[in-house]
Amino acid sequence: MGRNFNFSxxxxxxxxxxLERAQEEILDWRGSGMSVMEMSHRGRxxxxxxxxxxxxxxxxxxxxxxxxxxxxxxxASSQFSMVPMNLLNRKGEAVDYLNTGAWxxxxxxxxxxxxxxxxxxxxESTNFSSIPAFDDWNLNSDxxxxxxxxxxxxxxxxxHWTPDVGDVPMVADMSSTxxxxxxxxxxxGVIYAGAxxxxxxxxxxxxxxxxxxxxxxxxxxxxxxxxVTLANSGSMYNTPPTYAWYLAGLVFQWIKEKGGLAAMAxxxxxxxxKLYATIDASSFYASPVDLNCRSWMNIPxxxxxxxxxxxxxxxxxxxxxxxxxxxxxxxxxxxxIYNAMPEAGVDALIWFMQEFEKDRA
Ligand SMILES: *Cc1c(COP(=O)(O)O)cnc(C)c1O
Numbered sequence: 001m002g003r004n005f006n007f008s009x010x011x012x013x014x015x016x017x018x019l020e021r022a023q024e025e026i027l028d029w030r031g032s033g034m035s036v037m038e039m040s041h042r043g044r045x046x047x048x049x050x051x052x053x054x055x056x057x058x059x060x061x062x063x064x065x066x067x068x069x070x071x072x073x074x075x076a077s078s079q080f081s082m083v084p085m086n087l088l089n090r091k092g093e094a095v096d097y098l099n100t101g102a103w104x105x106x107x108x109x110x111x112x113x114x115x116x117x118x119x120x121x122x123x124e125s126t127n128f129s130s131i132p133a134f135d136d137w138n139l140n141s142d143x144x145x146x147x148x149x150x151x152x153x154x155x156x157x158x159x160h161w162t163p164d165v166g167d168v169p170m171v172a173d174m175s176s177t178x179x180x181x182x183x184x185x186x187x188x189g190v191i192y193a194g195a196x197x198x199x200x201x202x203x204x205x206x207x208x209x210x211x212x213x214x215x216x217x218x219x220x221x222x223x224x225x226x227x228v229t230l231a232n233s234g235s236m237y238n239t240p241p242t243y244a245w246y247l248a249g250l251v252f253q254w255i256k257e258k259g260g261l262a263a264m265a266x267x268x269x270x271x272x273x274k275l276y277a278t279i280d281a282s283s284f285y286a287s288p289v290d291l292n293c294r295s296w297m298n299i300p301x302x303x304x305x306x307x308x309x310x311x312x313x314x315x316x317x318x319x320x321x322x323x324x325x326x327x328x329x330x331x332x333x334x335x336x337i338y339n340a341m342p343e344a345g346v347d348a349l350i351w352f353m354q355e356f357e358k359d360r361a
Contacts, residue, residue: 005321005322005348011202012197014200015339018254022250050071050249052249056252063208067208069206070209073205073240074205076175078205080109081225083145085225087190089215094118094140095111095147096140096143096168098132098137099123100122100132100149100157101123102327107147129288130293139168144168146170151174158293159293169190169210172190173192181261191208191209203241213227215228268339271346272299275299278350282353288332300327300332312333316352316356319348320348323336
């Protein structure tokens with residue numbers, strides 16, 4: 001049985017230990033005589049699985065008691081609509097959004113259906129290779145909330161600092177950075193993330209929301225989009241994504257066993273650093289992203305001669321280094337190296353890049 005190194009942006013690699021554990025338990029979860037997939041979401045066994053996953057998630061992130069955690073479907077993309085629907089009191093209120101890339105833009109476009117969106121700053125003129133200087137942000141202190149994307153998965157742009165927007169609740173799309181390093185949840189009003197990058201399989205979306213922001217949504221909000229309903233029902237207004245929730249729970253246990261987010265951060269930083277060092281040491285490879293905001297999770301890089309892209313990808317694949325093709329808006333390559341990418345995978349990529357450069361530069 002071979003496990004390749006999969007550099008996909010998402011769905012992405014899961015820890016082998018987690019998949020092995022799921023395999024052991026797939027037919028008979030701990031003597032229940034059932035697969036987790038076959039359990040009633042309201043049964044005693046499944047309630048314990050769901051509860052343990054939430055407890056572990058709260059532990060890992062030290063989530064304060066005045067925050068709810070929702071285990072939802074619909075992806076981070078559904079939150080692009082659910083955040084304005086739930087945080088506004090009525091349609092047309094003012095909100096602030098920062099535009100640092102493709103995901104910010106999608107969130108902005110969706111919010112514009114419900115809110116009066118003020119784009120506080122944009123890095124679009126740099127093809128999203130930078131973060132606009134904080135001093136230049138045109139913040140509105142009366143905004144209902146401020147939204148940003150701490151890690152832009154496509155551009156490979158990551159915040160290594162936390163904005164301070166005063167009393168305005170801060171909302172963050174953390175799909176591709178959550179659990180990669182310690183996080184001070186108390187600084188945020190809402191944090192949301194699709195699971196398929198750093199937490200589990202596709203189909204599960206985590207939302208962390210401060211109690212006081214959970215109130216009646218704007219008129220016409222579908223019941224499945226209503227934070228009040230979802231929070232009051234323990235994310236079980238309807239059938240939740242039970243198996244994805246269980247697998248995310250196994251990932252949370254794996255993170256705890258590895259030493260939590262401080263340990264994740266140390267490994268992630270080391271992996272990213274050596275890959276950037278390889279890119280910077282070479283005139284054959286280049287990073288399009290500003291030095292101060294290079295992502296630890298998604299690392300785009302280009303080859304000096306784009307005509308070699310196809311050969312690079314096919315030779316990498318022969319080595320078991322998969323899904324390195326960059327997003328069409330950036331070109332070149334992108335290596336996504338989330339928590340579950342072993343350091344050995346990054347080492348293998350570096351070794352291959354150096355060999356390819358020797359051959360073809
Ligand atoms: C992948 C991603 C999304 C979209 O997530 P879905 O779960 O597919 O809706 C949104 N934002 C960011 C930052 C992402 O990386």
